Amino acid sequence: MNDLLVADSVSKKFGEYTALNQVSISVPKGSVFGLLGPNGAGKTTFIRIINQITMPDTGSVMLDGEPLRAEHIKDIGYLPEERGLYKSMKVGEQALYLAQLKGLDKAEAKKRLRMWFDRLEIGDWWNKKIQELSKGMAQKIQFVVTVLHEPKLLIFDEPFSGFDPINATLIKDEILRLRDNGATIIFSTHRMESVEEMCDHIALIHQSNKILDGKLIDIKRQNKTNTFEIGLMTPNEEAVLKELQGKFEVSPAQFKSINDELMCNIKLGANGSANDLIQYLSGKGQLTHFVEVVPSANDIFIQTVKNS
Amino acid sequence: MNHLPLIIKREYLNKVKNKSFIVMTFVSPLIMVALIFVVAYLSQLNNESSKTIAVLDETGMFIDKFESTENTKYEILTGVSLDSAKVNVERAEQYGLLYIPKVNSMDQMADQVTFYSADSPSLLLISKIEDRIGSLATDSRLAEAGMDAEKIRDLRVRVRTNLETFKGEETSKMGSVVKLAFGGIAGYLLFMFIIIYGNMIMRSVIEEKTSRIIEVIISSVKPIQLLLGKIFGTSLAGITQFAVWVVLLGVFLSVGSAMLDIDPAQAQSAQTEMVQQMQDSPEAQSEMVGLLNEINSLPLMNLVIMFILFFLGGYLMYASLYAAIGAAVDNETDTQQFMLPILMPLILAVYVGVFTVIENPHGTVSQVFSFIPLTSPVVMLMRIPFGVPIWQQILSVVILFATFIGTVWVAAKIYRVGILMYGKKASYKELFKWLKY
Structure with a gap:
């Protein structure tokens, strides 16, 4: 029972168009789960199914071991990509209304809102109308409203859009704090650097099918190519490079360095050993740089989508 | 979880607290009263110049x-x-x-x-x-x-036909006018109510789409609850506005006429003269008594109950269609193509009411249109004062409410899909497809 959310062979068609095809995804408790995929892959449909906005044609979704039902609405917080608030309503009134829709009673909602507003230093916005606030300010309110009822599962779809770097960091820290407090987070984004930074699990959906999922670290391990980035100080760079190209698969590399040196990536075969490579290179000159090239989430994303 | 009361409350308060709504509520009757007095004043001026x-x-x-x-x-x-x-x-x-x-x-x-x-x-x-x-x-x-x-x-003979139904109810020509007035007012009121507040519902659906709050809301409540909450909340706001209008109109009219010493009823001098002529002759006086008798002899209980039923059924049915239109489009300018099929039966109903019901309240055309649900609220309301068999009334109400359930079902389907469609202008074909999702 370590998975909070288990989707089993979920399919959804809209008329002739298949939005999701037999997608199975398990989201471990307490994880930050990256739901990735190109535009139109079916991510939003999947998220809407979890939120019971759309019903799947086939397949099942379990939340905390129970089939998804109406009562689970209060256990889920959802920040949609297409989001907004009532423009002509006051911030406080609006936040209270949305909290009550999630099942909080008014007094409790008010108390928690005060707490959050103080944390994010937006307390004096209570009586302002949304149309008087900037986009980033409205996004902050939206974030508070999403997490206010302290749900087990939080779903963020592009949470950082509309935030400046300072506020994006603030929100990122809040999301991680929520995870530390026991919430499970599904995180859908196109910004790979935030995936690197935050996600411990990912799933990749492409053209309605899940094509990859697992722990980010495991996926990186599986996708590593035994490639090393090296820097070598040697008097006759060209001869050494020639020799290297004869022995290994070599590609050019760039990194910051204080030395004037030969820089390149060397891809060892599946059985190649890093130690052997170091020994070999030491014989050719002074080794100044030796790093394993770990595939970035971005590379994995592009590669997997291309190959599928 | 049932959030319907909460949604109704928000929709209601949001409408009622809206500045333009408040202004409309209080200024409209003022403008109407002012117009009446201007007309009365002008026609008095007209009379004074000898x-x-x-x-x-x-x-x-x-x-x-x-x-x-x-x-x-x-x-x-x-x-x-x-x-x-x-x-x-x-x-x-x-x-x-x-x-x-x-x-x-x-x-x-x-x-x-x-x-x-x-x-x-x-x-x-x-x-x-x-x-x-x-x-x-x-x-x-x-x-x-x-x-x-x-x-x-003195020798001239004047014939005045006494009209009596087989059941022994006496009627008169004056009676027909009274009945027509009752039916006409009821039908027209419904017509206006549908157009004003139906549009309001539609705009409020569009507003939720354009402000992109809709997905946040429906991750908490079922779309059908939101739809119903919207319809009921807006209707309550509408009833509030109507009630304020009626009260204010009454107050302004009586205060105004006391202050200015103008009787708005004199607005049309010809009419006044007719009344005076009538009052002069004893026959006319008996007509006045007849008028009161006519009003008393109307099936008032029946009228009131049926008015409420047809008003509710008709309004709710049209309101759900308006909401569906709001969900199907992205902004108000796109609503035109869908408005026509709603407005057509409404206008048709008023025409049938005005032309056919006067001619023959129980003729085939009147009867047929008082059963077709899209026109029945207006047409039947106009027919009832002339005496419609109870079974016909009940049948028509049943058809109307069955249709209401049908339109809410259709509207809910369109609404559920439409509110999450951005930037697309749906065609009728697409709407039909949405029903099957």
Whole structure:
């Protein structure tokens, strides 16, 4: 029972168009789960199914071991990509209304809102109308409203859009704090650097099918190519490079360095050993740089989508 | 979780607290009352300027017969030619010149009476003059033939048909007018209510789409709850506005007429005169009593109950369609193509009500349209005062409410899909597809 959310062979068609095809995804408790995929892959449909906005044609979704039902609405917080608030309503009134829709009673909602507003230093916005606030300010309110009822599962779809770097960091820290407090987070984004930074699990959906999922670290391990980035100080760079190209698969590399040196990536075969490579290179000159090239989430994303 | 009361409350408060809604609520009756008083005031002004009419009577028969009143003064000219009379009257800026030429026979005279004036004269005045000359000439002819005009008048027989239904209810022509007025007001009220508040619902759905809050909301509540909450909340706001209008209209009218000492009922002088004429004759007085009797004899209980049922059913049915339109489009300008099929049956209903029900309240056309749910609320409401069998009323209500459930189902389907569709203008074909999602 370590998975909070288990989707089993979920399919959804809209008329002739298949939005999701037999997608199975398990989201471990307490994880930050990256739901990735190109535009139109079916991510939003999947998220809407979890939120019971759309019903799947086939397949099942379990939340905390129970089939998804109406009562689970209060256990889920959802920040949609297409989001907004009532423009002509006051911030406080609006936040209270949305909290009550999630099942909080008014007094409790008010108390928690005060707490959050103080944390994010937006307390004096209570009586302002949304149309008087900037986009980033409205996004902050939206974030508070999403997490206010302290749900087990939080779903963020592009949470950082509309935030400046300072506020994006603030929100990122809040999301991680929520995870530390026991919430499970599904995180859908196109910004790979935030995936690197935050996600411990990912799933990749492409053209309605899940094509990859697992722990980010495991996926990186599986996708590593035994490639090393090296820097070598040697008097006759060209001869050494020639020799290297004869022995290994070599590609050019760039990194910051204080030395004037030969820089390149060397891809060892599946059985190649890093130690052997170091020994070999030491014989050719002074080794100044030796790093394993770990595939970035971005590379994995592009590669997997291309190959599928 | 049932959030319906919460949603209704928000929709209601949001509408009622809206500034333009408040302004509309309080200013509209003021404007209406102001208009009524302006019209009343203007027509009073009109009456106050008295008209002077010069009469050149070459026969001499009518010299003393035109009695001047407050508003119309007759000035008898003697010993002047027509041409100089015309010049004088025009120069004196009098209203007109009535010329009765000397001719051999009354028939010729009748064709040659002429009224000269600067502009076209008031038709009411001309017909008054015609009546006067006509009856005087007739009297004098009767006298020439040796008959006593008074006596003939006394001997004239006037037939007044008593109308009675087989069940023994007495009716009268006045009764038909009263019934028509009751039905007409009820039908028209419903028509206005649907258009004003249906549009309001539609706009509020569109607002949720354009502000992109919709997905946040429906991750908490079922779309059908939001849809119903919207319809009920907006309807309550509408009823509030209507109630305020009725109260304010009453207050303003009574305060206004007390302060300005103008009776708005006098707005149309012709009408007042008719009433005065009626009050003069004993027959007319009995008509007034008849009018009261007619109102009392209307099936009032039946009317009120059916008004409430048809009003609710009809309004809710149309409201759900308006909400569906709001969900299907992205902004208000795109609503046109879907509005037509809603407005058509509504307008048709009013036309059928006005033209066919008056002609024959129980004719085939009236009957058929009072069962078709899109037109039945208006048409049936207009028919009921004329006496519609209870089974027909009940059948029509049942059909209406069954259709209401159907339209809510359809609207909910379209709504559920439509509210999450951004930037696309749906076609009818697509709407039909959405029903199957």
